[in-house]
Amino acid sequence: MRMRKYIKMLIISLMMATVMVPVQPVQGATAALGIFSLVTSAINKAIKAIDLKIQRAQNKVIWLQNAQKTLENTLTKLKLKEIGEWTDKQKKQYESYYEELTKVKSIISYYQRIRDVVEKQGLMVQEYGRLWNLLRQDANFTADELDYMEDVNSGILGESLQNIDHISLIVQSFTTKMSDAKRLELINEASNQIDKSYNRLRQFNNQNILLSVQRSKSLSEIESVKRYYGIQQ
Numbered sequence: 133m134r135m136r137k138y139i140k141m142l143i144i145s146l147m148m149a150t151v152m153v154p155v156q157p158v159q160g161a162t163a164a165l166g167i168f169s170l171v172t173s174a175i176n177k178a179i180k181a182i183d184l185k186i187q188r189a190q191n192k193v194i195w196l197q198n199a200q201k202t203l204e205n206t207l208t209k210l211k212l213k214e215i216g217e218w219t220d221k222q223k224k225q226y227e228s229y230y231e232e233l234t235k236v237k238s239i240i241s242y243y244q245r246i247r248d249v250v251e252k253q254g255l256m257v258q259e260y261g262r263l264w265n266l267l268r269q270d271a272n273f274t275a276d277e278l279d280y281m282e283d284v285n286s287g288i289l290g291e292s293l294q295n296i297d298h299i300s301l302i303v304q305s306f307t308t309k310m311s312d313a314k315r316l317e318l319i320n321e322a323s324n325q326i327d328k329s330y331n332r333l334r335q336f337n338n339q340n341i342l343l344s345v346q347r348s349k350s351l352s353e354i355e356s357v358k359r360y361y362g363i364q365q
Contacts, residue, residue: 196233256330263337272344
């Protein structure tokens with residue numbers, strides 16, 4: 133019902149070029165800023181947690197590389213006969229270091245990919261903050277319209293929290309027996325979900341910006357609105 137009402141208002145406004153009416157910031161703006169702060173905090177915590185895991189993994193890589201180097205140095209100092217007598221224990225230890233090193237490097241690449249996904253989420257949140265701050269101060273919209281915009285934007289942004297929870301499960305998957313293929317599938321799914329939310333956010337707000345331009349009564353007002361939203365001339 134509310135969606136139909138909003139669409140009806142958009143159609144009427146496009147046909148009649150309604151007069152610009154100054155409005156006070158809607159009360160919903162408080163809710164919008166609240167969820168913006170909540171999601172931003174969650175994203176920052178996720179990035180810090182991932183950075184810590186990357187640092188620990190990188191430290192382990194250094195330790196394994198040094199251990200490997202120690203065994204290699206020992207081997208180069210041995211005489212030909214002694215090399216042949218190199219114990220199975222040392223051979224297995226070297227192989228174990230190599231396998232573990234390969235595994236840790238793979239984990240680091242996964243963590244870095246996950247971090248990229250979270251940063252993409254952060255860019256979406258920044259875009260939300262920038263656009264909503266402009267829209268809620270635009271005198272071309274009524275209080276009811278701004279309230280609706282806030283609901284839609286907050287709803288899209290709220291999906292981010294679910295996506296962050298999804299990413300947290302992926303991070304935890306490194307302590308379970310999840311296959312690399314499944315883990316990669318989940319990472320791609322999270323990335324695609326962010327792209328969808330980001331595109332919905334931009335499409336919805338671009339439509340609102342276009343409406344503001346169309347409601348402008350003169351050429352000077354149109355140019356002013358375009359400058360306000362940073363639209364290229």
